[in-house]
Amino acid sequence: MALELEILGIHAGYGAVRALQGVSMQVRDGETVALLGTNGNGKSTLMKCVMGNVRPTSGQILLKLDGVPHDLTRLSTEEIVGLGVALVPEGRRLFPRLTVEENLLLGAFRREARPHIAKNLELCYETFSVLKERRRQLAGSMSGGQQQMLAIARALMSSPKLLLVDEPSVGLSPLLVSNTVTMIKQLKEKHGLTVLMAEQNFHQAIRIADRGYLIVHGEIVFEGRTVEELEHNDMVKNYYLGTA
Amino acid sequence: MKFLLGALVLVGFAAAAPLFVHLEYFYFAGFVVLQFIVLATAWNILGGFAGYVNFGTGAFFAVGAYSAVALYKAVQLPLGLQILAGAAAAGLLGFLVGLLTLRLRGIFFSIATIAITIILETVVMNWHYVGGAKGLPILRPTEMPLYFTNYTQWLFLVMTIIAVLAVAMARYIQVGWIGRGLRAIRDNEGAAECSGVPTLKLKLAAASISGALMGAAGAPFAQYLSFIEPSSAFSLNYAVNALAMPIIGGTAHWIGPVLGAILLGTVQQVVTVTISSEMNVLVVGVMLVVFVVGAPEGILGLWKRYVLKKGTP
Numbered sequence: 001m002a003l004e005l006e007i008l009g010i011h012a013g014y015g016a017v018r019a020l021q022g023v024s025m026q027v028r029d030g031e032t033v034a035l036l037g038t039n040g041n042g043k044s045t046l047m048k049c050v051m052g053n054v055r056p057t058s059g060q061i062l063l064k065l066d067g068v069p070h071d072l073t074r075l076s077t078e079e080i081v082g083l084g085v086a087l088v089p090e091g092r093r094l095f096p097r098l099t100v101e102e103n104l105l106l107g108a109f110r111r112e113a114r115p116h117i118a119k120n121l122e123l124c125y126e127t128f129s130v131l132k133e134r135r136r137q138l139a140g141s142m143s144g145g146q147q148q149m150l151a152i153a154r155a156l157m158s159s160p161k162l163l164l165v166d167e168p169s170v171g172l173s174p175l176l177v178s179n180t181v182t183m184i185k186q187l188k189e190k191h192g193l194t195v196l197m198a199e200q201n202f203h204q205a206i207r208i209a210d211r212g213y214l215i216v217h218g219e220i221v222f223e224g225r226t227v228e229e230l231e232h233n234d235m236v237k238n239y240y241l242g243t244a
Numbered sequence: 245m246k247f248l249l250g251a252l253v254l255v256g257f258a259a260a261a262p263l264f265v266h267l268e269y270f271y272f273a274g275f276v277v278l279q280f281i282v283l284a285t286a287w288n289i290l291g292g293f294a295g296y297v298n299f300g301t302g303a304f305f306a307v308g309a310y311s312a313v314a315l316y317k318a319v320q321l322p323l324g325l326q327i328l329a330g331a332a333a334a335g336l337l338g339f340l341v342g343l344l345t346l347r348l349r350g351i352f353f354s355i356a357t358i359a360i361t362i363i364l365e366t367v368v369m370n371w372h373y374v375g376g377a378k379g380l381p382i383l384r385p386t387e388m389p390l391y392f393t394n395y396t397q398w399l400f401l402v403m404t405i406i407a408v409l410a411v412a413m414a415r416y417i418q419v420g421w422i423g424r425g426l427r428a429i430r431d432n433e434g435a436a437e438c439s440g441v442p443t444l445k446l447k448l449a450a451a452s453i454s455g456a457l458m459g460a461a462g463a464p465f466a467q468y469l470s471f472i473e474p475s476s477a478f479s480l481n482y483a484v485n486a487l488a489m490p491i492i493g494g495t496a497h498w499i500g501p502v503l504g505a506i507l508l509g510t511v512q513q514v515v516t517v518t519i520s521s522e523m524n525v526l527v528v529g530v531m532l533v534v535f536v537v538g539a540p541e542g543i544l545g546l547w548k549r550y551v552l553k554k555g556t557p
Binding site: 051053076077078081082086087089093094095096097098102105106107109110113154155158 | 421424425427428430431432434435436437438439440441442
């Protein structure tokens, strides 16, 4: 199924604070797109807009499935999940007092996902064997790295086609960040996912990205059509890597 | 299966009780304990499973009671239909309270439910058809239903049936997808929404069901006392008890509120008879403090720790 995410000039904010000012970007079928930017530049807000948690004040977010456009700004979060979009939220946001298995089952809450629960659960346990060992344990009692695995696995339980990953590096050691990013790449290839990843760790992000956008103060200031373009762009160096 | 059997035994006992229990007080006290089982179970659906602490149990209870009274006075509606009407009216109120959860969470939600209680009490105080502030005496039906010779015994059976249905409902919710979704809301509402859990629908369902059960518990209230007046129907005691009982029993499982209601309800009855009815409230307060400090997961938590020997994580 051909999928394309097109974000057209969205503005969004919280009260008087404007977080996004006319952001436009595109994610095409099978790509891994990195959304780069340091803290407080609107990456998470953009993710929340796509998920329907934050309503843009203007602009459109179109998810085209086989050429049929769905305007996500008009749909509820459940409906968006129902279309095959899943989010691995920033800071993981698990259900700490529920067991690992319950966390996973909650990822498959929507009716369309329920018939595939057994298969998806097995797939998750196969990919993340530590989750199988700990499936009766409370999610909040696991280590940060394990929780990140669970957050990713939970998102996969809805059999998504488009996976949004918001800052997988938050609160993890450099080695775990590297493992997590590698894991995302493997899962993407295995399940044929399209991935949009917001990340401030530039070097980790471009390891798996096909291309990327740089967001500064709620505006896309640079679009790199290849990883090389990102690496050699002055703005990226200036705003982001501090090496200009 | 075990549950169904237990429920049938209980209802059977209540139906047959007049044959061997003749002490009138048994039915009076039993009715109150059963009524609290319904209220505590209903409260737990929204407060325990979903984490929305409702302080307005009195409002739902009274809406059930006054709906029944109004319809009884107007058209002599039979008890079964009074209960259905009371449940429907309180369920509708629950739906409206559920809409509040769109904007209000935590303590703000709780305060709003207290406000609703006060507003509704004021409305009823000025509603003269049902007696206003000075109350309304109720004449029980003169014809006894079925084989009963005493209306209180009949009310005891009716309340047993309501309690069994309420607990069955809570159990059904707990073990299924609805319960899992509500627990997710309690743990992290934002994350639940992102995972595709239909949070608003679930909250509305939980609030409506919880409200309807409280209304059903309230509907026979006037028949039980042969009298109704606003300050006892809207009493804050219902809110405090409906909250204290699940906390004392344990909110994680449907049996928690049942245990809490039986324990606290019985102790209160004993205290009322042996010491004074004023001591009731004190007992609730002291037990609540003791449990919150000593056993935050209630009787269920103690059971898990000392009988099943599982550490509470």
